[in-house]
Amino acid sequence: MAERRLHPMSWLFVLLAQLRQFVVPLVALLVFGRGDRNELWPLIGVGVLALSSVWQYFTFRYGVAGDALLVRKGLLERSLRVIPFARIHNVALQQSLLHRVFGVAEVRLESAGGKKPEAEMRVLTLADALALEQLVRHRGQVPAAGNTGDIMVAHAAPEATTLLQLPLDEVLRHGLVSNRGLIVVGAGVAGLSQFSPRLLPNLFERWGEVVFGYAGSHDFGVPEYALAAASLAALAVGVLRVLSMLLSLLQYYGFTLRESGRRLTVERGLLARWRTSASRRRIQAWTLHEGVMHRLLRRRSLHVDTAVAEDQQQQRALREVAPIATPETCDRLITHLLPNADWAGQAWQPIPARSWWRLWLPSVPWVALVGVVVGWRFGAWGLLALPWLGWSAIAARQHARRAAYAVNDQLVAVRGGWWSRWWRFAEIDKLQAVSLRLSPLDRRCGTATLWLDTAGATPMAPPLRIRFLPEAEARALHETLTVTLARRPLRW
Structure with a gap:
């Protein structure tokens, strides 16, 4: 049985994956370093990671024996993992932009239980990755006749039938309904907060000073403030929808x-x-x-x-x-x-439709608590929480009806x-x-x-x-x- 190695450039992808958590400190070292030799000590760790990535390439082998996949790792301390194809429930292939440039893919073979994949291969040529997926699909059956030395010679697979394909307009509709723009906003807020905890509060304070200063100089009344607030809300919703559409385009294009x-x-x-x-x-x-x-x-x-x-x-x-x-x-x-x-x-x-009150009941203590807190802090404004009880009762009735x-x-x-x-x-x-x-x-x-x-x-x-x-x-x-x-x- 012939065994196969990873792609010759696999060490680069393993190294990049290991360095991902050190990218920010390394960039800060290179940009803000003062030239002190002691600051170069972390580069030794980078060299060790690079050597371990190359070592993994030379010591990793995989092959097929009957109805199982064999994964062999290590040179001084060797390990052999036998994975029956019946245990593999899912085959996942990932291609980042860099993977696509080199024509390779990262493969994960996953089972129903456990915390980690059964096998993870960084990286294979795209042809080998697709052939391995086909072997898993057919439970590792190898042609009975002929030379079986090349384990990645896959036999004829049944023709795939396309059940659903999303055109571009459907992908954009998905962005409209998914509201994934909040993910981008949350990531941006988290990123900005890493630079300075006061950066976002200062921006909001500055924006409020500009807005209220402009409104005060033009003698804005309640209608103008309401119109401005509605306009800002509409603008925020529009921006979130555009971000959601862009994110859906990145994730679901060509689904x-x-x-x-x-x-x-x-x-x-x-x-x-x-x-x-x-x-x-x-x-x-x-x-x-x-x-x-x-x-x-x-x-x-x-x-x-x-x-x-x-x-x-x-x-x-x-x-x-x-x-x-x-x-x-x-x-x-x-x-x-x-x-x-x-x-x-x-x-x-x-x-039973009469059970609607049991759907409504859990909201009562929360509304009462909010009303008491708001009333204690702002007086009669706490009574505004009471209409929510009526709305939640209507919603509970509708839920029970359906x-x-x-x-x-x-x-x-x-x-x-x-x-x-x-x-x-x-x-x-x-x-x-x-x-x-x-x-x-x-x-x-x-x-x-x-x-x-x-x-x-x-x-x-x-x-x-x-x-x-x-x-x-x-x-x-x-x-x-x-x-x-x-x-x-x-x-x-």
């Missing part, structure tokens, strides 16, 4: 969802390219989301939870099946990827939200646990909550739970799901 056999592959990015793939059976749960801006543009987004290593979930795992698409396209994708679930024919069962659940032989689904609507669903075979919970208030009201746990769930996703069911109905549903799970083998 393409393809299907090859039972494996899904997503590729996206303008300057840096991301390519990640996972088997359809690794998908644990689905989330369909529709915010206010989504409804104005007649769009939705479809996300999935996949079982991958914990620290790889957010960035490199297959998470977004459709960042933005029409409702018809989202329904088509769900029907195609879950053909036996009968998504379009779900019989939604509403929760909340519902649906269960069939293949799928369990819940829906909720009012301004921002969502649908959360999972195949019954993918449920990890079904628990029935009764709080003191549930026992008082004769209700119960059914919690349905799946692997790979993120904290930002809506919980998969059915709330405020009559206790008898909740126990019957719990028994049905428990029996169904007991009769079927657990699938990952």
